[in-house]
Amino acid sequence: AQTVTQSQPEMSVQEAETVTLSCTYDTSESDYYLFWYKQPPSRQMILVIRQEAYKQQNATENRFSVNFQKAAKSFSLKISDSQLGDAAMYFCAYREISSGSARQLTFGSGTQLTVLP
Amino acid sequence: NAGVTQTPKFQVLKTGQSMTLQCAQDMNHEYMSWYRQDPGMGLRLIHYSVGAGITDQGEVPNGYNVSRSTTEDFPLRLLSAAPSQTSVYFCASRSGEVAKNIQYFGAGTRLSVL
Numbered sequence: 001a002q003t004v005t006q007s008q009p010e011m012s013v014q015e016a017e018t019v020t021l022s023c024t025y026d027t028s029e030s031d032y033y034l035f036w037y038k039q040p041p042s043r044q045m046i047l048v049i050r051q052e053a054y055k056q057q058n059a060t061e062n063r064f065s066v067n068f069q070k071a072a073k074s075f076s077l078k079i080s081d082s083q084l085g086d087a088a089m090y091f092c093a094y095r096e097i098s099s100g101s102a103r104q105l106t107f108g109s110g111t112q113l114t115v116l117p
Numbered sequence: 118n119a120g121v122t123q124t125p126k127f128q129v130l131k132t133g134q135s136m137t138l139q140c141a142q143d144m145n146h147e148y149m150s151w152y153r154q155d156p157g158m159g160l161r162l163i164h165y166s167v168g169a170g171i172t173d174q175g176e177v178p179n180g181y182n183v184s185r186s187t188t189e190d191f192p193l194r195l196l197s198a199a200p201s202q203t204s205v206y207f208c209a210s211r212s213g214e215v216a217k218n219i220q221y222f223g224a225g226t227r228l229s230v231l
Binding site for chain 2: 004006009033035042043044045047050091095097104105106107108109110
């Protein structure tokens with residue numbers, strides 16, 4: 001079974017600084033998706049960024065970027081120019097791609113990010 | 118732009134009571150799923166459905182029932198609530214098309230079982 005591990009339960013960053021959240025996963029599949037979700041105090045799950053495993057280029061969405069290392073099964077999230085609104089719980093998630101797959105998301109345990117003014 | 122709608126937002130039950138958590142989506146998504154979120158454990162899959170009339174178990178299905186009579190609705194039933202079911206529950210949906218693989222989540226239901 002696939003597993004997703006986030007080894008940092010809590011992180012903090014100074015406003016305007018850069019922070020990197022770590023995620024590793026275990027799978028025997030070659031094709032899959034990886035996601036980072038943000039969960040603010042409102043509890044809403046918000047998709048931050050996604051990466052297709054077959055793409056070598058790291059995904060980027062404005063201040064958010066990933067470092068995807070397929071061989072190492074590592075998928076870290078970098079937040080640049082951190083803002084107070086970035087404070088939230090961040091979840092790393094995995095899903096198989098295979099044609100017709102009904103696979104749902106497998107989540108890590110989350111990293112609580114605090115942004116210090 | 119309703120997306121995925123969950124009701125209720127909060128619920129308190131006594132042990133042994135039954136209830137249904139409602140979930141509806143208006144995006145004509147084939148796939149729907151239920152997750153529970155517990156502190157320090159992330160979200161875990163309870164049940165999911167790939168279309169009307171088709172459901173399957175996830176990682177933690179015990180104590181929960183589901184059915185999918187329409188594309189839009191995917192209710193989660195607790196037949197006899199237990200304190201271990203105290204959690205936050207999320208419903209999610211996504212298209213079955215590989216190219217449209219974003220999962221959309223409801224706002225969650227916080228359930229307390231006393």
